[in-house]
Amino acid sequence: LPVPRPGPGQLLAKVAYAGVCGSDLDILESLNDIYRPPVVQGHEFSAVVSETGEGVSGFSPGDKIVSETLFESCGECQPCLDGYDHLCLHKKIVGWTENGGFADYVLLNSRFVHKLSPEADLKSAALIEPSAISAEAVSVKGRFQPGETAAVVGPGATGLLSALTAKALGAKRVFLIGRQTSPKLRFPIARNLGIEHCIDSSITDPADYLLKH
Helix, strand or coil, rough: CCCCCCCCCCEEEEEEEEEEHHHHHHHHHCCCCCCCCCCCCCCEEEEEEEEEEECCCCCCCCCCECCEEHHHHHHCCHHHHHHHHHHCCCCCECCCCCCCCCCCCCEECCCHHEECCCCCCCCHHCHHHHHHHHHHHHHHCCCCCCCCCEECCCCCHHHHHHHHHHHCCCEEEEEEEECCCCCHHHHHHHHCCCCCCEEEEECHHHHHHHHCC
C-alpha cells in the first residue's frame, strides 16, 4: 500500500508488532457487520511515530506509541457528550473502517494515541489494548480489591489477561474456569503465567472446587 501522509491532528506511525483479536477472526468468516472492506485489519498493535501532521503536539518522530481503537468520533451524539467516545454512534475505527496495524504504516488520530516510555518493550506493548479491556473489567467495573478471590470464566486471551490483572491487584486466589480444549491448549499457558487453579468444568463442578479451596 502507498504510505499515507498525516493530515491535521494525525500521526503516521511505523507498526512494530500487531496482535490478532477474536474479532479479526470473525471478519475472516464474514461474521462482523462493522467491518467496511477493503480495509486493512489490526487494532492491537504498537508502533513508532514516523511523522506528525499539522497541529499535533506532544509527539515527535521516534516516539513509541499505542493507540485506542478509535479513529474519529462525532462529538455530538449523547455518548460523545457523556465522554464515552468509544460508544459514538458515528465512530470510525482503526482496523474496521480505517486501515489498521496489519499494514507497515498506520495513520492515527493523535487524540487517541498514548506515548510509551522510551524503554518500553514494543512486543509486550502490542497487548496494551486488550489488557486495558481486562483492567477495566476487573479494576474499574469489577472494583476488585487486594485480598479478594477472583474466578474468571473462560481462559481465552481476555480471560488470561483478566486473571493476571486480578493477580497483579493482590488477589488472594485466582481461579480460571474452562472446558473442552482448555486443559490441553489454555491451561498450560495459564500455569506458566502463574495461575495455579485451572478448573476443567467438563469434569469438575467449579462451585465445589471453589468451596474446597
